[in-house]
Amino acid sequence: MTEVSLEGKTAVITGAAGGIGRAIALRFAQAGAKVVVSDRELEGVQAVADEIKAAGGEALALQAHVGRSDDIAALVRQTVESFGRLDVLVNNAGINPHFGPVLSADEGQLEKTLDVNLKGVFRGCKAAAPQMEKQGGGKIINIASLAGFRPGPGMGLYGISKAGVIMLTQVLAVELGPAHIQVNAIAPGIIRTRFSQALWQTPELAEYAMSKLPVRRFGEPEEVASLALYLASPASDFVTGAVFVADGGQYVVPPVV
Numbered sequence: 001m002t003e004v005s006l007e008g009k010t011a012v013i014t015g016a017a018g019g020i021g022r023a024i025a026l027r028f029a030q031a032g033a034k035v036v037v038s039d040r041e042l043e044g045v046q047a048v049a050d051e052i053k054a055a056g057g058e059a060l061a062l063q064a065h066v067g068r069s070d071d072i073a074a075l076v077r078q079t080v081e082s083f084g085r086l087d088v089l090v091n092n093a094g095i096n097p098h099f100g101p102v103l104s105a106d107e108g109q110l111e112k113t114l115d116v117n118l119k120g121v122f123r124g125c126k127a128a129a130p131q132m133e134k135q136g137g138g139k140i141i142n143i144a145s146l147a148g149f150r151p152g153p154g155m156g157l158y159g160i161s162k163a164g165v166i167m168l169t170q171v172l173a174v175e176l177g178p179a180h181i182q183v184n185a186i187a188p189g190i191i192r193t194r195f196s197q198a199l200w201q202t203p204e205l206a207e208y209a210m211s212k213l214p215v216r217r218f219g220e221p222e223e224v225a226s227l228a229l230y231l232a233s234p235a236s237d238f239v240t241g242a243v244f245v246a247d248g249g250q251y252v253v254p255p256v257v
Contacts, residue, residue: 189247
């Protein structure tokens with residue numbers, strides 16, 4: 001179990017007020033990491049930090065908007081000031097302000113989606129990488145999506161932004177590899193979070209979506225968190241530039257022609 005221990009490590013998770021981000025924060029804390037949880041509003045992540053502390057872990061809640069470079073620079077700076085180092089960054093924050101055909105979106109929706117989902121990941125990596133290099137290495141985990149591989153109804157803008165995250169992950173794996181920084185991504189399918197609740201809480205939509213999943217159920221945030229723990233731990237030291245699909249087999253089901 002020492003290979004999946006995060007004892008002595010400090011991890012930052014963005015978009016950590018709920019869903020996948022919260023689950024990753026809790027799992028990292030259970031594995032021994034000092035955890036910094038961040039989101040646009042402090043209240044939500046303060047509750048997560050308090051939950052970690054109540055269980056005996058170490059946590060710090062910080063407000064940070066991934067759409068603002070100054071916020072992300074401050075997030076890294078305050079992490080190092082508080083815990084002395086930054087070993088793991090999880091770029092989880094994301095939005096989906098438009099549902100429908102791509103060309104029905106306005107430029108504002110396009111810009112907002114790319115600014116948070118893609119440029120937000122870029123900002124996080126740009127801020128964290130110098131500190132990781134100074135320490136001799138680190139781990140970056142980007143939360144992409146199955147939508148970044150395959151078009152989904154109404155999810156065009158979101159999918160485009162997540163496809164960018166996948167390529168950014170691969171490019172940075174090449175560029176940061178010599179600095180001993182591993183960069184990987186997780187591409188979840190349908191996970192039972194507030195972000196996707198319109199799908200899994202609507203019976204007819206949920207039934208249709210589930211019929212396309214070989215496992216015949218939706219995923220849970222904790223299942224994505226388990227994969228993130230592997231990628232954050234020494235067990236994955238020879239893994240970089242990889243995209244791990246966690247979708248209950250949805251990707252391998254042949255599309256209906």
